[in-house]
Amino acid sequence: MAELKKCIVLDLDGTLWGGVIGEDGKDGILLSMDEKGEHFIAFQQGLRDLHDRGIILAINSKNNPDDALDVIRTHPNMVLKEHHFAATRINWNDKVQNMRELAEELNIGLDSMVFLDDSTLQREAIKSALPEVAVPEMPVDSALYTEMLLSLPYFKSDVLTDEDKMRGNFYVTERLRTKAETRFESRQAFLDSLGLAVRVVRNDRNAAPRIAQLTEKTNQFNTNKIPKTEEEIQTLMESPDTEVFYAEARDRYGDHGIIAAALVQKNGVVWNVDTLLMSCRVFERGIEDAFVYAIAEAAQKEGGESLVFDFTPTEKNDPAKLFLQSRTQGGILHNADAALPPWITIL
Amino acid sequence: MKTFEHIVEEMLHIPPQEGMDALTPKDIPDWDSMNYLLFIAELEKEYGVSFTMDEVLSAQSLGDVRKALQAKGKAV
Numbered sequence: 001m002a003e004l005k006k007c008i009v010l011d012l013d014g015t016l017w018g019g020v021i022g023e024d025g026k027d028g029i030l031l032s033m034d035e036k037g038e039h040f041i042a043f044q045q046g047l048r049d050l051h052d053r054g055i056i057l058a059i060n061s062k063n064n065p066d067d068a069l070d071v072i073r074t075h076p077n078m079v080l081k082e083h084h085f086a087a088t089r090i091n092w093n094d095k096v097q098n099m100r101e102l103a104e105e106l107n108i109g110l111d112s113m114v115f116l117d118d119s120t121l122q123r124e125a126i127k128s129a130l131p132e133v134a135v136p137e138m139p140v141d142s143a144l145y146t147e148m149l150l151s152l153p154y155f156k157s158d159v160l161t162d163e164d165k166m167r168g169n170f171y172v173t174e175r176l177r178t179k180a181e182t183r184f185e186s187r188q189a190f191l192d193s194l195g196l197a198v199r200v201v202r203n204d205r206n207a208a209p210r211i212a213q214l215t216e217k218t219n220q221f222n223t224n225k226i227p228k229t230e231e232e233i234q235t236l237m238e239s240p241d242t243e244v245f246y247a248e249a250r251d252r253y254g255d256h257g258i259i260a261a262a263l264v265q266k267n268g269v270v271w272n273v274d275t276l277l278m279s280c281r282v283f284e285r286g287i288e289d290a291f292v293y294a295i296a297e298a299a300q301k302e303g304g305e306s307l308v309f310d311f312t313p314t315e316k317n318d319p320a321k322l323f324l325q326s327r328t329q330g331g332i333l334h335n336a337d338a339a340l341p342p343w344i345t346i347l
Numbered sequence: 348m349k350t351f352e353h354i355v356e357e358m359l360h361i362p363p364q365e366g367m368d369a370l371t372p373k374d375i376p377d378w379d380s381m382n383y384l385l386f387i388a389e390l391e392k393e394y395g396v397s398f399t400m401d402e403v404l405s406a407q408s409l410g411d412v413r414k415a416l417q418a419k420g421k422a423v
Contacts (some may be wrong), residue, residue: 033397039399076399170380171403178388280381 005055005134005154006108008047009099011117012061012068012090016044016080018142021067031077037184038176042253043145044079045172049255050149051084052165055160056106059088060098060115079172095122096129114154117189118142147195160257161209170281173254180253191285191343192253199289199347200294201235207246211261214277219316221288222277223309223324228263241266245298247291248283256282260291269293269305276309276320286341288323294346296338307333349393349397351413351423358386368410394421 013020017040018030018324030037051057061068066222068090072082087105089098095117110133118138125136139148160166177194201207208230216227228236236242247260248310260278264271273295275284277290296307309324309331324331340346352363355368362379372378378386387403390396394416402415416423 076401079400094410139421167380168404171384173398174380174384175387178384 003111004155004156005105005114006112007019007058007086007102007112008050008116009048009058009102009121009133010047011119012063012071013061014118015116015138017075021071021150022064026067026071026075027321029075031071033077033179035180037178039076039142039145039252041077041079042173042176043142043149043171046132046149046181046254049160049169050077050155051080052153053160056108057084058102059085059090060095060102060117061088061090061207062092063090065090072186078314079201096125099126099130100131101112103345109152114152116149138204140251143252146254150250150255152251155309159207159210159325160285161213166257168172169254169257174281176253177251187284188343194253194285194343196249196251196285196287196343196344197345197347198244198247198249198290198294199245200291200298202243202245202298204246205237207258208233208237210258211244211246214258214279215275218277218279219314221283221319221323222275222314222317223273223320224275224312225277225314225317226275236263243271243298245295247278247287247294249285249287260287262291262295264295264307266299266302266304269303271299271307272308276314278346280319283319286344287341289327289341290344290346292327292333293338293340296333296335300335304333304335307338311332351390351416354386354389354393355409358382358389368413369408373406390416394419394423398419 001335010016012162018036019028021029031040073228077128087102089102099110099115103113110130114134114136115126116138127132134153134154136148139145181190184193211233212228212230219225233244237244243264245262245264246258249256259282262273263275264273278347299307309328311324311331313321313322327333356362359375359382361364361375387398396413396416396419406412406415413423
């Protein structure tokens, strides 16, 4: 595990938006809701999520400060606002000198800082002068910026339960996805483009608050709505006969966080899925199939032969019913029959 | 062409009514994250406009959404 970092220092042109503010002007930089600008918006949202989890953001940019601050203050698609940046160096000075000053102003060590800049030249300059600073490669294609950010090993992945913060992320990233989908000729082509990745985790106590929240709030894709408290979820996690699985999902527009959970009782060759639920935020992408596939795989490794799903109908849970009708035989799924959708990667 | 009121009825499931501009997510049971996004997408399609991130994130009521459309020169 890499050492944890406290601060991300960001370049502006080519990093937070496309183009060069000094040449292209505020209306010319790429920060629009189309294929040229969308990835910068998604990247900013990813940074904002890190800020909300306590990571300090700072700017180190060669620019005319008035031009750059005007974009930050008034561009309608800036997801990052001035108040998100704890310190800024927007000037024509050497970036190495700027880094030293930022560390001093923020009162943190250079070894707590990560530097993100699309310019190879600038990255090399920082790397050679300040080897303590972490300087990840930036992808040449801005479409991959967010995936790069989400895969950095420098930040603790706290489980988010604050609905307001999740909603902000959802509005921004889901709007980008909705817009992007209109550019594809089919839903499938859109799904294939997403780079969807799902991670399935078992009995992780840190996730208990979020899983409890999902059992309370999930109405549509929920096979058996039984609201549980955080303590009840923890008890299920600790018991040798029960397992609590969750799934988190991400794609090139951002991180969905924890969006699905399953409460499972192990009865020898049969694993009984008392509750399978998934947030409506990620319907119709195959995430439920990937999740069930991962659970079936886990069961198989421990000698399980099939999953048996409980179902209690409610006024709202048709999506869960349809899933069980199409994927299982009367609620029974042989583990060997579970299939991973080819457009999803299991992490 | 669908009116603003029609789109509200279709996407947020409330009938056209007096004083609807004052309604907020608290007053409209189906105004959740998902339906709000679908509502915005439908307005963009019908009126041929594109809302900015700020407009979408800062709207507190139906009136705010209507004002954002009006600011784009749409008579709604």
